[in-house]
Amino acid sequence: MIVLGRIVTPHGVRGGVKIHPFGDDPLSWGKMIYWWLGRNPESTDEADWKAYRLLSLREQGSSLVASFDGVPDRSAAEQLDGLFIAAPREDLPRPGFDEYYWGDLIGLTVLNTAGVNLGVVSKLLETGAHDVLVMEYGEAEAKGERLIPFVAAFIKDVNLKTREILVEWEADW
Template identity: 40%
Template sequence: MGGPLKDVPVEDELIPVGRLSGAWGVGGAVKVFSYTDPPEQIFEYQPWRTDGSPGLLRVLGWRRQGPRLVAEIEQIPTREDAERLAGLNLSVPRSALPRPPDGRYYWRDLIGLEVENREGRPLGRVRELLDAGVHDVLVIDRPGPGVDHLVPFVRGRFVDSVDLKTGRIVVDWQPEWTDAE
């Protein structure tokens, strides 16, 4: 995931929204893997910035093709171009995204927050979130040696509170609980 850029205002921080996942068909169409919910929402945030050449991508049109999202992109005229750009990450400035409603968060906002349990015992920092289908999972770097904590991001069951201002998440979890046990 992209992090804050040095000397860039927070509202212009690049937020990952998806990636190109390969060519589609015989022309220059590309498969798009979206991180947005719903997935089609990725097309509302334009232009996309890439983590490599060509830099900016402008979508000319898109469609759902079965379970996939397929896009025609101005800078990708041929199948060979589409194949070459597979795996390219797509981001937009934070200022292009709507403000999340109260009690909702962008995954990026949770990365780096300190996590402690109800007793105030530190569990570590959020390194990433995983989409586990039914619910998201916090991956928490455990201080010192050991296996990372994998805590289901289920409010009211495992997650008691998220405070972006203080940079803290309180969970119903014990330090000795790991996925390896």
């Protein structure tokens, strides 16, 4: 499952929910008939996700408002508050050139331009300015975490085939 966003609050009295998307083109998700909702964004077990048929989707500022079959009113929408939204990879719209789903980046090895292994992407963070790669490196007591802004100034190449990300970043930064 690829996590797409999170329900942040009920919206209105007819069962709508407000969604914080984790992507740049969330209206394209409206082409998917079903969205999967669940509590654990890291779960790969489909039993942890429940499919909901999407009835409507629209933008509202930087958020989305969606409604689902079987969620007729605000009380039902309140039960969805805080759930994550996901979809199987094969159901998602294809990303454009130089675009990636966050889930595609998890587990990739990050190398700097000198060939030094900086770690493996464990997750991404969304900040107000830009997304940030979170990498884990080392073993035992020497384990650590690195944060690298996911912006063109530092990210030189993402190669999904070799499962590597090339960055302009020093190991001691």
